[in-house]
Amino acid sequence: MHARLRLYILVILIMGFGIGLILYKHFALGFPLLPDDKKSVWTIEARIDFVARGDPIVVSFALPPQTPDIVFMKEDFASPDYGFSESISPTGRRAEWSKRTASGPQTAYYRLSLYETEQIIPAQITDDLPSEPEKPEFDEVIKTAAITLLEQVYGRSANTEIFTRELITTLNSKTPSQNQSLLLNEKSGEDYKTHLIINLLAMEGISARIVRGLYLEDGRRRQSLINFVEVYIGGQWLLFNQNSGVHGKPENFLIWQRGDQSLLDVVGGKNSQISFAIIKNVHSTRNLVVRDGMNKQAGLVDFSIYSLPIEQQNAFKMILLLPIGALIVVIMRLLIGIRTSGTFMPILIALALIQTTLLTGIIIFLTVVGIGLLIRSYLSRLNLLFVARISAVIIVVIAIIASISIISNKIGLDQAMTVTFFPMIILSWTIERMSVLWEEDGPREVFIQGGGSMLTAVIAYLFMTNRTVEYLSFNFPELMLVNLALILVLGQYTGYRLTELYRFHSLERRDVSGKR
């Protein structure tokens, strides 16, 4: 009771820990559970052009804020011969380029690569509380029009959110009323409209601010920022499209700047212009997450296999597959009851099969073992000491492998050259064991054990080459713990093996024949 209970507690702990780590990596760090998970990475290039007048130049440019749902992979700032610094002002980050003197057309670049995460962001409790909105000063005519409009809209709405939406749609309506035309005409630009909305809201005592952002669309060039209005309603900032009144952040929309500070300030230059170009790339989610984890030095990623050099990582890709093979062997032997020659020899064959591909590998294996057995049967007549004989078999195996390589190369069978991936010592031992088995127990036993080994190896191979298994075992080494727990449980299995149901099948007839 005690021992078994302890074991089950241990199993549950190990399994819980393993699964917990996997879930943590998936949900908190964003590791995808499937290898084909892809993400769009947007690269945005802002190009700032201006003409310098020969005076000292300071270019100050607002940078997009970092939010938890967006990962900035890389930021580049380029402008030849300019000094550069990044400053954090109360209104957000700003890039500053500066130069003592310059004249003529100048260009500065800012490049940003980012992708959106699927993390569930808890509802933000805004800490940037708005100040009491300032009552705007309009001249009498416009003020009257504004009041009338606000009263109309107010009558049609039930709460602040609907009020805002109604206000925006009314202003944008295709058939403008007189009041509306007074406030807004075709000539007034987007910025004017934004400020008008903010002012009108302020008259009702509602705080609002301007938000500038960029629609992320692949291959777009010469884009400029789009204005949105953010309204403080019920303790939260809500985003409204100022042309449609639709509430919420649109898909693939990057918020670049909040508030009314200038996007770009150029001191010592004129005709400043800014344009954005956007390119989309598709990357595997895993690579992005790993890179992000390394940058952030997230313990689980930083102290993991990913921190090793690529060569070692590749080695681990193989090593981490071994537990899968071990599990297969445990299942095959304890549950199915298949006999193999050498407990873990099938795993080594499976590893070789991974390098050679299945069919070629099996053919090569059978050829080498077959020829080896023939030569070994001659060696057994030579009356050799055991260690000398097994060493002789090793050399014979190497000779066979060399000849297979050379002959296949001459014939043009490139696949057969992968024969070198078979572990030669293991092959030699297999040949020696099979040969002794043949002499003592006859060919039947050799075929049973050889076939069992081959079958186990092929099944292990199929599992180990499965893309998902490969991906999971490498990216979630915690799976080893789950695997370990499974093996511990299987180690307690005392039921019949599948082959025993056959072995003892004659006993089933006992009660039919009465006694005996």
Place this chain on the structure above:
Amino acid sequence: MFLASARKLRSLGIIGMNQRNFGLISRYNPRHLYPLVDDKLKTKLLAQKAGITVPKLLGTVQYQHDVKLLKELLRPHDQFVIKPVKGSGGKGILVITEHDHNLYFKPSGDSIQLVDIERHVSNILSGLHSLGGKPDTVMIESLIQLDPVFSDYSYEGIPDIRIIVFRGYPIMAMLRLTTHVSDGKANLHQGAVGVGIDINSGKALHAVQYGNTILHHPDTRKTFSELTVPHWDKLLQLAAACYEMTGLGYLGADLVLDRDQGPMIIELNARPGLAIQVANFAGLAPRVAVIEALKTIDPDPQLRAAFSKTHFTVDADVQPPRQLRTRSDDL
């Protein structure tokens, strides 16, 4: 149907490999006692100390360079058996029944030369037949003489009797008869015949070859129904005494009947196989349960053998089969 239903087997009390390893071997056989039975020389010494008859030891070879002394060692003996001390499952056993100058004859009549024997000995020394390939020692024993009772039931070899002894009580027995296909060896998977023996009477119950029921010996055509193992009580007592000798709770004692010396022990096994259930047409589990239910183990092997005789006779076994219950299920 090729597969038996697991539930059926369980109700018959058949013990499977996993159950054997988990519930019997690892539970009742402390690992430090294994060398006593894995090393046949040690077993032999133990048996001799306990006053149990064993085949006579003619000599041992421990080092490769002693292989050339083999000729001198073998000269006085016409018949002998060469065995690896740490071999298992009858591997590496060479039986010589006749010796004529340089030629040595196997039971099958095939002749081999001294060099062949030397090579065989050298292989054994290198660990070819030992568990884990460890260096081994060779022992040479006197050949057992076939008891005439079995002359009609065996072909080119000596039959042996396997008795499973559980906590000192013999619980199941099987006679293993050599056949032509088994090459004179008493190994069931090589084609020897397994005959289940009634613990009470020593009478043959049921015989199998390759897992199939047979009614007569495939070579001698003699039916098994008339077969009764002589000296049965003595054999049971010898087997029971192996418990005190080794301390192993679950062991297989291999005994033979020598024409001249009577019952003797040739080998003990700490991991006896399960084919005995097929030969007996019965499961081990009900009998294991009977012994596990005992509060105390009788210190006298003879009384234990007597207990087994009354409890494991086939007539008693006709009762509805007990559910498989070993201690592992009580947890």
